[in-house]
């Protein structure tokens with residue numbers, strides 16, 4: 001294997017198609033997406049990223065960034081990919097309550113370190129997601145209504161711009177780039193480090209309630225009717241899950257459709273139980289997993305354990321509101337009696353603290369809508385056959401409730417959408433920090449297309 005000329009300027013691997021290790025270097029969490037760029041650079045330092053950006057710029061190669069591939073929806077077939085997984089250091093300062101996190105770190109690297117000093121990271125439902133990719137989209141987790149978008153707590157980013165310059169973006173330095181990176185997602189630079197404020201959540205009442213097939217309709221309708229009464233510290237979401245009829249699924253669940261109602265409320269067990277009581281009363285609960293939960297275990301709230309890499313497909317939108325007619329439309333297209341190809345259909349109740357922007361503003365999409373909505377499939381034989389038309393039908397049925405905005409972390413195969421003024425401003429910031437257009441975007445969820 002003849003070393004690539006760029007290898008002389010980079011500490012990490014520089015690989016071309018056919019080189020040993022190339023396929024592993026570009027492997028994504030979504031196994032349905034296989035990247036085949038012309039070159040991949042496994043960055044180990046900010047200097048490696050600078051060398052990669054300069055090489056891409058000089059050779060006219062569009063540059064994309066890959067951390068875990070949780071956000072991968074379309075294959076990258078040209079240009080240069082920078083992988084960040086080797087830049088994975090995390091330092092937690094209990095006194096200033098700030099975590100300094102490398103570009104390749106996962107939330108699962110941060111959460112135990114924060115916990116060790118009695119603090120918590122406002123992370124997503126799954127902690128195997130990359131911190132930086134998650135924050136660049138905003139980040140809506142199980143504490144969304146009480147704590148807002150996770151990016152609201154970013155103090156600063158270290159970024160390599162399109163000209164190969166290293167800048168600190170914060171409220172006082174490069175404030176325009178800081179505004180854009182908090183929610184504007186792709187095409188803005190390569191982030192090599194981020195500093196995030198941690199929070200104190202001494203008590204948490206959380207988990208999920210499982211309802212059996214015959215109660216799915218009642219619980220979905222009842223939950224949606226209850227959401228306007230929820231206080232801002234309570235975050236809930238509902239997923240209709242159809243377990244496949246395969247041996248890997250244990251018998252009580254095999255081939256079954258259930259509704260999983262997730263609940264999270266910082267505070268003591270007594271007030272938590274009081275807030276959850278109307279939900280427990282909606283129908284007989286099959287499995288009650290809501291109770292006192294250590295905040296370091298918030299990734300258990302959405303149930304089903306840590307997601308494993310595999311093929312996945314999804315379409316999404318955000319909803320301005322949701323009522324009983326919306327529930328009827330969802331059930332008609334994806335309920336237990338419907339003939340549909342989805343493995344899961346999920347609605348998350350947001351608004352709450354997510355509706356309040358940070359001082360100085362941010363590019364986050366989705367402060368206005370009240371819910372996220374998404375459908376997902378995991379059987380690759382359906383990805384190009386029945387899933388697209390089934391998803392199009394349900395998204396069309398939900399048009400009356402659909403918001404103009406669609407947060408990139410929830411876009412899946414759909415194109416992310418920002419408000420018009422935010423889109424215009426993002427375009428300006430991209431032009432300012434990447435005048436030659438070196439940065440490409442890896443999927444429709446990355447930027448407006």
Ligand SMILES: Cc1cc2nc3c(=O)[nH]c(=O)nc-3n(C[C@H](O)[C@H](O)[C@H](O)COP(=O)(O)OP(=O)(O)OC[C@H]3O[C@@H](n4cnc5c(N)ncnc54)[C@H](O)[C@@H]3O)c2cc1C
Nearest residue numbers: 067068069070071072124125130133134139140190191409
């Ligand atoms: C199982 C699962 C659960 C999820 N749960 C949630 C959730 O609860 N809440 C939520 O908000 N989102 C959630 N997401 C969405 C997830 O946050 C986004 O897909 C996020 O972009 C993943 O980031 P990543 O780095 O892990 O993935 P990648 O696919 O590696 O990165 C995604 C994109 O982020 C950008 N990016 C990543 N690193 C950098 C960098 N260093 N510099 C510049 N750009 C970079 C790039 O544009 C890249 O294409 C979930 C996704 C999955 C698959």
